[in-house]
Amino acid sequence: MRTANITIVPAALTHNLTQVKKRAPNAKVLAMVKANAYGHGVAAVLPALKQADGIGVATFTEALEARQLGWDKAIGLVEGVFSAYEWQQAIDNACSCVIHHTPQLDWALENVPAADSPARQVWLKYNTGMNRLGFDEKTVIEAAQRLHDVGYQLILTTHFANADDRDHPLNATQIQRFSDMLKYLQQHITPSVEGSLCNSAGVVNFPEHHHDWVRPGIMLYGSSPVIDQSAIDLNLKPAMEFSARIMAMHVVNAGEAIGYGSRWTAAQDVRTALVSVGYGDGYPRVVSDDAYVCIVDADSGTSYRCPIRGRVAMDMIVVDLSAAPVDIKLDSKVVLWGAMPHVDEVASHAGTIGYELLCRLSARPKRA
Template identity: 55%
Template sequence: MRTATRTMHLDAIVHNLGRVHHLAPNANILAMVKANAYGHGVANVLPALQTFADSLEDSNRLALGVATLQEAIELRKLGWSHSIGVIEGVFSFDEWQMAHQIQAQCVIHQHEQVEWALSDVPSDGSPTRKIWLKLNTGMNRLGFEPNEITSVAKTLNNAEYDLILTSHFANADDVSHPLNRKQIQTFNNVLVRLKSQVSQNIQASLCNSEGVINFPDCHYNWVRPGIMLYGSSPIIDKSAEDLNLRPAMIFGAKVMAIHHLQVGQAVGYGSRFVCERPTVKGIISVGYGDGYPRVVTDEAWVSVVSNGETYQCPIIGRVAMDMIAMDLTNVPEPKIADDVVLWGNANLGHPSVDDVASWAGTIGYELLCRTTGRPIKNVT
């Protein structure tokens, strides 16, 4: 049988949630599990989130964040009973009513959503009475402008909704980017205004993973970490190990074929790699059909565990749909079924998902989300 695997390490997710709690001890956590928990499988990771919630004095301090109502419905089907936040909000009045039914909290970022909320106010005590009111502070993606949000907040407050003012950073991965401070200032100004003109009870939420790490003075009532929960670094010049984050996904395979090539022989599609020395070449049965990016540069390597030692082995030739070739010349006695890690734990000598992302000109988020259902999935 094919040996490509994606192994999810739930202890890593619990550890990473602990890091968030350590960095933002006074904030509640909306743990982002959108896009199938950043590709890890929401059903796979839910036990880790539940374990962490149970370890808190008040388990309601952990809620889950999704992008859409469909993702919220899936969480309820899987048995998640605590709060859920839907960060894109609902797309129709029917969805708004469905949000009541499944007791989800919604972002409201535009006027039609306000109308739906006013036409059908959930009963007292319903979680849907809590609204995440989105402010555009400079990302220019979603949200009300600073000069229109007070009247929206007043309207919703008069209809007895509880409000959490929320916004999103555009550049929080780069702590020195000037827009960060502008966004924070706009957010603070609006928060002060809403508290004085609308309600003192308005809560606030600004920080994703990058903000949790880079802006400790902006944690407010709720932080919304995503990528750091899965052990990929959210910060431009820091690795996951620098931040004491553990990778939740190990992407692996086993050597399926070994060949000895002569100088001048070429490997794979396009004959892109030509041997400059006698080369021991190994093949693994995994490729872009499994989610490993085809576009990696010649810097790309995998780690191979052979006779208990770990070796860095360059990828040679083009990554294909189902197979990847690597140079095993420096491995003393390579064998069929030796373990190979495509991305995993840098502390164990593996390339990290962030390394692979840099070879592919993208970010860890995209690679994690784009892993396919094809590799065997393990949860440990």
């Protein structure tokens, strides 16, 4: 049977969550599981993340899925709700919502949940320089006052635009604006206002600014969130292995080209393997000539780094077997990403980021 497989490693997720907690020992953790847990599958990751204080999702449907899977701790809706009806649904399902613009503020003021409802805690979004979601300096104070007056507990939140690059000048600006506003709200509205600033890159790069809640995503899945340190440097382990199998082997003669567009021509006779994966599974179609896979010899367990030749097709890729032993077998396992190559490395060969490759895996690979 043709197989492309996605295997989730729960121990890696738990390990990575522990790394977050070590770096942010005094903060609560909102583990980001939006976009189907960055492509890993919410059902597969939730049990491994049970030590998180809550999970963060982007849509109400994602929140509902987590509730149906039995997640009974906090759920933060990081874009908030999209209608008054959804606001009521968020209350009914004990979600805690971001409020980032006036319509959401109005829905919250018109329909205040019971005092013991988790929806009484709201994440008030302050635009500190990302210029996507959030109230500005003047309106955020007014919103905070109105929410406080009707009994909401507030978490002031913002999102970094450049936290992956520690020295980017906007980081200092965002941190300053956020800290100043948090202090102001605590002094002038209520000392109980909490703060939440850091995504994964913030957790790593700005340890002195973790505040009450950190919101890590990508580092839980084992990718580095920062430009100057790798996942290994940060002691993060990949939570996914994406693999396929050798479905045929050939010798391509010198002078012959491989695949659509005849993009790669053999300089000498070359042993090749056809691997049962393509862009129909979520492997990127456009990769540079540096892209490689690891073929695993089932007998010895040894991995061989073998470059991809020619264009990635919908259902298959062709791999150069020159670096693998001549007796490598049909049906051998081929790792597209996992421990090696790391998804971040594949992403760099495809001109994108690990986040995107993980999120755009298709429904076709078999999930173990």
